[in-house]
Amino acid sequence: MTDTINTTPDAAATAPVDPTYRDATLSTDERVENLLGQMTLEEKAGLFFQTMITMTQDGELSQGDPTFGLPANEVFVIDKGMNHFNVMGSAPTPELMATWHNALQTLAATTRLGIPVTISTDPRHSFSDNPLAGMMAGPFSSWPESIGLAAIRDEDVVEQFGDIARQEYLAVGIRLALHPQIDLATEPRWGRQVATFGEDPELTSALGAAYIRGFQGETLGSDSVSTMTKHFPGGGPQMDGEDAHFAYGREQVYPGDQFDLHLKPFEAAFEAGTSQIMPYYGMPVGTEHEEVGFGFNKSVITGLLRERFGFDGIVCTDWGLISDSEIMGQPFPARAWGVEHLTPRERMLKIIEAGVDQFGGEAIPEMLIELVRSGDVSEARLDESARRLLREKFVLGLFDAPLVDVEKAGRVVGSAEFRAAGEAAQRASITVLTNTASDAGTPALPLARGLKLYVEGIDADVAAEYGTVVETPAEADAAVIRVQAPFDVRETFFENFFHQGSLDFTDEAIAHVREIAAAVPTVLDVHLDRPAILTPIIDAPVAVVANYGANARALLDVLTGAAAAKGKLPFDLPSSMAAVEASREDVPFDTKDPLFRFGHGLTV
Known part of the structure; x- marks a missing residue:
């Protein structure tokens, strides 16, 4: 093993590009294999990282955001070779959002293989928002939070929401929803239950599946927005309700022995065809699984998700498991719960060995390259995840039509019909x-x-x-x-x-x-x-x-x-x-003599 990185470019980097992967008449598998066979190690590594990116207010490429420590758009796409991004903020109009997206895709097209960018987002449609867990509705139609959709208790309304949000996302080039959040809110103090469907497993399962169908359709395709369903295997049972973004909330506990109950909504999500899964930060305590964060946890990712449930889609970690960072000027350590003692390099290796495909909130492809060149990770292991990541880009039609219609974005996003539907849902909730x-x-x-x-x-x-x-x-x-x-x-x-x-x-x-x-x-x-x-x-x-x-x-x-x-x-x-x-953190409806029961609501 060596600490020296071989910077000699792969022979593939200087070989002529075979454009076969751009032939839409071929099968997706054929296109994936053709492209993967031409990729350098550096190009493969770029696929594995998805982090925040800034959008400008004028439709031009961003020069970065020092508040969040984010570089210019060109640094991510050209220098680091990345092509998956969670977009921050909003432009004043959907036309400007679409214009920025097209500028970013045009930039990506200048790379050697022209791999298009996949833009993702946290929730954007809620009337009230939590600025770092969801985005302002801005020009989009405005709906109640997911917990409010649960108050309506209507699968058709939830699927309608997903379909409208899908159309609005598509119009501005967003192709991946970092939601739904189908954790069971069994701990009343937990700070993230506003984005869930509540504490009932049956209701959450039904509404989560409807949400996925609304965004993806019956099958994933060129008119779909992919869903990254979270947080496997259920993020609700946080000890004392403290959130796992922070060290004091790192433990998930199961005093009622209800670990499997929290898996039920995910079974419905798999049946609905969710394309991606995000594990949570928390580390399980007192279970059969290793007491490390779920993103590091091989028995959870490979054993439960891949083998028990047969999930072969993309698994992306929650944001920031490897690297320390700063948020708003405050130090923010990596959420490496249970493996705090490991180096960032060792954390990355453990995540790969757990069976994860992508590192959320990270932009360090050079570390992955070194892991391969040192022999700690095989390139065949990279190819396994790269196939999943490339396949989704092809299935979504990004290679065939990466740009969006700017004028159409103005007609679709926040249309009178969509706004009326959102306001009707607000009233119904x-x-x-x-x-x-x-x-x-x-x-x-x-x-x-x-x-x-x-x-x-x-x-x-x-x-x-x-x-x-x-x-x-x-x-x-x-x-x-x-x-x-x-x-x-x-x-x-x-x-x-x-x-x-x-x-x-x-x-x-x-x-x-x-x-x-x-x-x-x-x-x-x-x-x-x-x-x-x-x-x-x-x-x-x-x-x-x-x-x-x-x-x-x-x-x-x-x-x-x-x-x-x-x-x-x-x-x-x-x-x-x-x-x-x-009450027990993992058990629904477990507080004694509640003032009002689940399902209570008077008619007027």
Whole structure:
């Protein structure tokens, strides 16, 4: 073994290119083998890395983003030979997004083999977003979060969402969705359950499959957006609900012995044909599997995923398992849980040996090249994963039509039809938890239009469309207050994008709601990105409703009866933090005497 890298180019690098792989009349396997046979080690290594890339606001190639330590687009594509990227941010218009995409594909076409770029994205369609776990809807149609789709409990709506998102992604050149997230949200404190379908295995399985069908169709093809379903084998049972992005949340635990239950949604995803899988950061504790992060875990990736379930699609790690980095100026160590003692080179080797095809959030092809040249990884092992990665590019039609129609992007993305569908889903997800009757027997909801309204958390101009907005509760006929589910403020800016910790409202927040409710009939709307402990305030408002990403008009349409209340809780609402702390992280519906059960939701 040597530490010296042989920089002599492969003979293939100077050989004439055989364009047979561009012949669309050949089978996909023939095209893959022709191209793979011409690739240098360096070109193969470039396939294995998928990381963040910046999009400009003017459609031109980006010169990089120093805030996130990202270089110019040319560095990734030309210098590093990479062609899989998770695009950050958004341009002001879909036309500019499409123009940037075409510029990037044109750049990729100048490389020796002209391998097209695959652009991926985190979720972009939610009305409310978590800036580093999902992207702003921007010009796209706006829908509730996935937990809100679960509140609608309708496979057809979820498949419709997937189909609309597919069309919008295609229009701007996005060909890979880094979702759905089908983890079971069995730990009420977990900060990432907003992007799940809740804690019920059957509902999650059905909706996850519908989501995949919407994006991919019945089979993956040139009109599909590939789905990277996550996080195998289920990321929900985080110890004490702490997220595995951070060292204090690295452990996944199974006190109820329910490891296999968390696999059920993935069985449905495989049946629906998901093209890719992402394992989570967490390391299983107290199971038959090695206590290392799932991306390093051979018995999970090869044993469970490849052999037990027969999955032969692409497996990409979650972001940043190998290299330390900085986020927003703060040191952010690699999420190498259980293998922190290994060097980055050793971590990469362990991931390859586990059976993974691609390294998420990394841009170090030179390290993989050295592993091959030193003899630690065979080129045949690289070819195994390279075939999967190339095959998907061919199946998606990227070699045959890499560019998109800029004008069409403007017509498709955020069309009136698509926006209306998203807003209808926002309204349908609103969940009425309580609706108290007056002494005369009249329920508080629906509210009459034209009332004097005191509002908090709602734009006064929007509220004025439904009534007369007043300055104080004393002047009002009714109050409508929107609040967020509580969470603990953590040490760093980045940590606070992940809402974790206690589900209890502060004493000040409780007192504030009760004071307003004592002065005027009050409707409390809570954004449930996680369950919230409503016990101390549930009796004060005349009505309590939940949303999961819905604009003020969607809410007020339901409150005034312009739209029917249809939403059902996608998880239990615990009665106390003591009940949460006593529950088992891997067991659904395990808090004692919940305030409201899964499926609760009143009609109005």
